[in-house]
């Protein structure tokens with residue numbers, strides 16, 4: 572069974588078509604990059620996979636069921652600037668939020684919830700920051716906290732929407748090294764503007780510009796990128 576299976580999907584906001592005839596099968600434990608120009612439909616596709624929008628036509632299956640039913644089995648890391656960090660909560664509290672929606676929270680988090688939070692903070696190497704307020708974190712540390720929050724729901728699929736926009740190259744590499752480790756047990760989808768960078772990590776790149784074309788990373792060269800994007804995507808030659 573594929574982790575995600577999209578068949579002939581189209582989507583429009585009212586009259587405006589955003590996705591057309593998109594088909595994509597993502598097997599378990601694939602690490603897939605989604606790239607494309609601004610307004611190409613990347614966030615819209617993620618929202619459909621997350622069950623927040625319904626396709627105008629075509630079908631989407633996530634973990635063999637509807638996106639809505641699979642929702643609690645998906646971990647989501649929002650676009651970096653979209654996360655307001657100026658409220659007074661600690662890293663541990665942010666990570667524990669990942670347990671919300673996983674069952675009974677009235678009466679506070681359970682011992683098991685706290686144990687899971689402890690484990691994912693260790694996995695993302697932020698245990699030492701557990702009691703730090705999030706406004707005091709660096710960009711890279713905050714990003715790890717958001718990955719830990721997504722992992723706290725014990726997902727089978729991890730979805731990240733431009734996790735490294737505005738983050739420097741070293742931190743970007745560290746985050747993707749972590750994702751590569753997590754990919755040993757999780758299916759990962761990551762939206763990025765930087766096809767050259769993610770090509771060093773992902774198995775396949777889905778290029779989305781209203782329609783979708785998939786490339787294995789070894790087939791990607793400057794010509795493929797230029798044809799698809801007219802230089803809209805940052806382009807650096809990348810050889811394996």
Ligand SMILES: Nc1ncnc2c1ncn2[C@@H]1O[C@H](COP(=O)(O)OP(=O)(O)OP(=O)(O)O)[C@@H](O)[C@H]1O
Nearest residue numbers: 584585587589607608609610611612613614615616
């Ligand atoms: N709620 C909405 N109502 C109407 N149009 C929308 C809505 N959300 C997005 N759009 C439009 O749909 C198109 C695709 O947007 P989307 O956010 O999916 O693209 P994207 O590839 O994620 O873009 P970016 O790389 O700039 O984040 C754009 O033209 C956008 O203006």
